[in-house]
Amino acid sequence: xxxxxxxxxxxxxxxxxxxxxxxxxxxxxxxxxxxxxxxxxxxxxxxxxxxxxxxxxxxxxxxxxxxxxxxxxxxxxxxxxxxxxxxxxxxxxxxxxxxxxxxxxxxxxxxx
Amino acid sequence: xxxxxxxxxxxxxxxxxxxxxxxxxxxxxxxxxxxxxxxxxxxxxxxxxxxxxxxxxxxxxxxxxxxxxxxxxxxxxxxxxxxxxxxxxxxxxxxxxxxxxxxxxxxxxxxxxxxxxxxxxxxxxxxxxxxxxxxxxxxxxxxxxxxxxxxxxxxxxxxxxxxxxxxxxxxxxxxxxxxxxxxxxxxxxxxxxxxxxxxxxxxxxxxxxxxxxxxxxxxxxxxxxxxxxxxxxxxxxxxxxxxxxxxxxxxxxxxxxxxxxxxxxxxxxxxxxxxxxxxxxxxxxxxxxxxxxxxxxxxxxxxxxxxxxxxxxxxxxxxxxxxxxxxxxxxxxxxxxxxxxxxxxxxxxxxxxxxxxxxxxxxxxxxxxxxxxxxxxxxxxxxxxxxxxxxxxxxxxxxxxxxxxxxxxxxxxxxxxxxxxxxxxxxxxxxxxxxxxxxxxxxxxxxxxxxxxxxxxxxxxxxxxxxxxxxxxxxxxxxxxxxxxxxxxxxxxxxxxxxxxxxxxxxxxxxxxxxxxxxxxxxxxxxxxxxxxxxxxxxxxxxxxxxxxxxxxxxxxxxxxxxxxxx
Numbered sequence: 001x002x003x004x005x006x007x008x009x010x011x012x013x014x015x016x017x018x019x020x021x022x023x024x025x026x027x028x029x030x031x032x033x034x035x036x037x038x039x040x041x042x043x044x045x046x047x048x049x050x051x052x053x054x055x056x057x058x059x060x061x062x063x064x065x066x067x068x069x070x071x072x073x074x075x076x077x078x079x080x081x082x083x084x085x086x087x088x089x090x091x092x093x094x095x096x097x098x099x100x101x102x103x104x105x106x107x108x109x110x111x112x
Numbered sequence: 113x114x115x116x117x118x119x120x121x122x123x124x125x126x127x128x129x130x131x132x133x134x135x136x137x138x139x140x141x142x143x144x145x146x147x148x149x150x151x152x153x154x155x156x157x158x159x160x161x162x163x164x165x166x167x168x169x170x171x172x173x174x175x176x177x178x179x180x181x182x183x184x185x186x187x188x189x190x191x192x193x194x195x196x197x198x199x200x201x202x203x204x205x206x207x208x209x210x211x212x213x214x215x216x217x218x219x220x221x222x223x224x225x226x227x228x229x230x231x232x233x234x235x236x237x238x239x240x241x242x243x244x245x246x247x248x249x250x251x252x253x254x255x256x257x258x259x260x261x262x263x264x265x266x267x268x269x270x271x272x273x274x275x276x277x278x279x280x281x282x283x284x285x286x287x288x289x290x291x292x293x294x295x296x297x298x299x300x301x302x303x304x305x306x307x308x309x310x311x312x313x314x315x316x317x318x319x320x321x322x323x324x325x326x327x328x329x330x331x332x333x334x335x336x337x338x339x340x341x342x343x344x345x346x347x348x349x350x351x352x353x354x355x356x357x358x359x360x361x362x363x364x365x366x367x368x369x370x371x372x373x374x375x376x377x378x379x380x381x382x383x384x385x386x387x388x389x390x391x392x393x394x395x396x397x398x399x400x401x402x403x404x405x406x407x408x409x410x411x412x413x414x415x416x417x418x419x420x421x422x423x424x425x426x427x428x429x430x431x432x433x434x435x436x437x438x439x440x441x442x443x444x445x446x447x448x449x450x451x452x453x454x455x456x457x458x459x460x461x462x463x464x465x466x467x468x469x470x471x472x473x474x475x476x477x478x479x480x481x482x483x484x485x486x487x488x489x490x491x492x493x494x495x496x497x498x499x500x501x502x503x504x505x506x507x508x509x510x511x512x513x514x515x516x517x518x519x520x521x522x523x524x525x526x527x528x529x530x531x532x533x534x535x536x537x538x539x540x541x542x543x544x545x546x547x548x549x550x551x552x553x554x555x556x557x558x559x560x561x562x563x564x565x566x567x568x569x570x571x572x573x574x575x576x577x578x579x580x581x582x583x584x585x586x587x588x589x590x591x592x593x594x595x596x597x598x599x600x601x602x603x604x605x606x607x608x609x610x611x612x613x614x615x616x617x618x619x620x621x622x623x624x625x626x627x628x629x630x631x632x633x634x635x636x637x638x639x640x641x642x643x644x645x646x647x648x649x650x651x652x653x654x655x656x657x658x659x660x661x662x663x664x665x666x667x668x669x670x671x672x673x674x675x676x677x678x679x
Binding site: 030032033037064065068069071072075076077078079080081089090091092093094095096097098099102103105106 | 214216217218219222223224225226227228229230231232233234235236237239240258261262263
C-alpha cells in the first residue's frame with residue numbers, strides 16, 4: 001500500500017512549491033472489503049501515482065467494512081471511490097480506475 | 113415447511129404496516145406491505161417527502177417502530193426544520209435513538225467514472241443506520257438523485273435491484289420516493305424494482321387553484337381502494353380523505369328542528385326540518401337565502417345545540433351585523449360558544465382543502481348542524497361535477513355523523529327557476545326555493561317547498577317579508593284565482609274592500625228603499641183600516657137611525673090607531 005510522504009494531514013495545499021518532498025496530493029481510496037475489484041483499483045492507483053505523481057502524493061486506503069462511519073462522513077455511496085482531498089477542489093472518481101485516461105482527467109492532471 | 117401450517121399462512125395474506133397517516137391506512141386497508149418496499153411517486157412538490165417523513169415519524173411516535181430516513185435531496189437540517197412545523201421534533205427522536213438520518217450528497221460535477229463500481233458504500237451506510245436504531249422502517253427519499261449523479265446506469269440498476277432484495281431480506285418496510293416521469297410512473301422506471309405497492313401523489317392546478325390527490329395504483333396481494341383521494345397538507349401533516357365510500361347506511365333521526373320561522377314550520381308538517389337531514393335553500397341573488405340560514409342557525413343555538421356556519425361570501429362581522437338588522441342576534445350564540453363562523457374565500461383553496469377543512473372543523477367543534485352559504489361559490493372553483501362529487505362526500509360525511517346540513521345555492525344564470533345548477537338535488541331531503549316576483553314595478557319574495565322527504569308539506573307559494581323581527585311568512589292571497597304578492601296584493605285587497613263596501617252600500621240602499629215602501633204600504637193599510645172603520649161606524653149609525661125610524665113609525669101608527677080607536 002503506497003502511503004508515502006509524512007503524516008502531515010493538516011498541511012494545507014497553499015504552499016506546495018516549497019519543497020518537492022511535500023505531498024501535493026492527498027488521495028483516499030474507499031473500498032468495502034478486499035474484493036477483486038478493490039484490488040484492481042489499488043493496483044491501478046499505484047501505477048498511476050508512480051507514473052504521474054512521483055513521490056508527490058499520499059494515499060490512504062479506507063475499508064468501509066472496518067470503519068463504516070466514514071462512509072457517511074465522507075459521503076461515499078459507490079465503491080471503490082477515489083477522493084482527491086488535495087489539491088482543492090475535491091474530486092471523486094468512481095470505479096476500479098481501469099481507464100487511466102479518465103482517472104487523469106478526473107484528477108485534473110490532464111485537461112478535460 | 114410442515115404441510116399442516118401452509119394453508120393457515122396462505123389465509124393470513126400479507127401483513128400490513130400502518131403508516132399512521134390520516135386516511136391512508138383506510139385506503140390501503142391497513143397500511144403498507146410489511147417487510148416490503150413501497151414506491152411513492154409524483155411530481156415536484158406533491159408531498160412525497162412529507163408522506164415518507166410522516167411514515168417514519170408516526171411509526172416512531174405512535175407505533176413504536178424505529179426508522180431510518182435517508183435523504184438524497186434535502187439537507188437534514190432543512191428537513192428537521194420543515195417537519196418541526198408539524199410538531200415533530202426529529203432531533204429529539206434521534207437523541208432518543210429511535211431515528212437515524214443520513215444525507216447522501218452526490219455531486220455529478222465532482223465525479224468521474226472509470227470502470228466498474230458497486231453501491232456498497234450506500235449499503236454500509238444504510239446497514240449501519242438500520243442496526244444503530246434497530247429500524248423497522250426505512251425511507252429512501254428521492255432515489256432519482258443516484259441516476260443523476262452516478263454513471264453507468266446498467267450497474268446502478270443492478271445495484272438497486274440488489275438493494276431492494278437486501279432490504280426485503282432485512283425485513284424492513286421501505287418507502288422509496290421517485291419523481292414522476294413523463295410517460296411512466298417514475299422517471300427512471302423504478303416501478304420495475306419496487307412493485308409490491310405503488311402510491312401516486314398528484315398536485316394539479318385547475319383554475320389557478322392547486323389540489324392534491326393520492327391514488328394507490330397497485331398493491332400486490334391486497335385489496336385496496338383504487339380511487340383518487342383528495343389529500344391535504346396542513347399543520348397536522350398529510351391527510352387523505354377516504355370519504356366517498358360511506359354509502360347509504362347512515363342512521364336516521366325522527367327528531368325535528370325548528371326552521372326558526374314559525375309559519376315555515378307549519379308548512380313543513382308543523383315541526384320543521386328533520387335532524388340530520390340535508391336542506392337546500394335555492395334562490396337567485398337577494399332572495400333571502402342567508403336570512404333563512406341565519407334563522408335556522410338561530411333556532412339551532414336556541415335549542416342549545418352547536419352550529420358551524422361556513423360563509424363563502426361574507427365575513428363573520430358583516431353577517432352578524434346584517435342578521436342583527438333583521439332580528440337575529442347571533443352574537444350571543446358566538447359568545448356562548450354555540451355558533452362558530454368560518455369565513456373563507458372560495459378561491460383560497462382547492463375543493464379538497466375546503467372539504468378537508470370542514471372535516472377538521474367538524475372534528476374540533478362537533479356541531480349538530482353545519483351551514484354552508486352558499487355552496488354554489490364552489491362551482492367557480494372546479495367543474496361542477498367535481499363540486500357535485502365534493503358535496504356528495506360532504507353530505508355523506510355529515511349524514512354519517514348525524515349532522516344536519518344546510519346549504520344555500522345560487523342557480524347560475526340569474527333567475528332561472530328550479531334548475532339547481534349543482535345537481536345535488538337528489539341528495540337533498542328538504543328543498544326550499546326562494547323566488548322573486550317582479551310585477552307592478554317591484555320585487556317581492558316568494559317561497560315554495562319543492563320537496564321535503566318524509567313529511568307532509570304545503571304546496572303553496574308563500575310570500576315572505578324580511579322584517580326587523582325576523583322572516584315573516586304572509587297569508588297567501590288566493591283571491592280571483594291567482595296568487596298575488598307585494599303591493600299588487602295590497603291593491604287587490606283594497607279593491608276587494610272597495611267592492612265589498614260598495615256592495616254593502618248598495619244593499620243598505622236597497623234595504624232602505626224597501627223599508628220605505630213597506631212603511632208606505634203600512635201607512636196605506638192604516639188609512640184604509642181607518643176608512644173601513646168609519647164606514648162600519650157609518651153603517652152602524654145608519655142602521656140605528658133606520659131602526660129608530662121604524663120604531664118611531666110603528667109607535668106613531670099605534671098612537672094613530674089608538675087615537676082613531678081602531679080595533
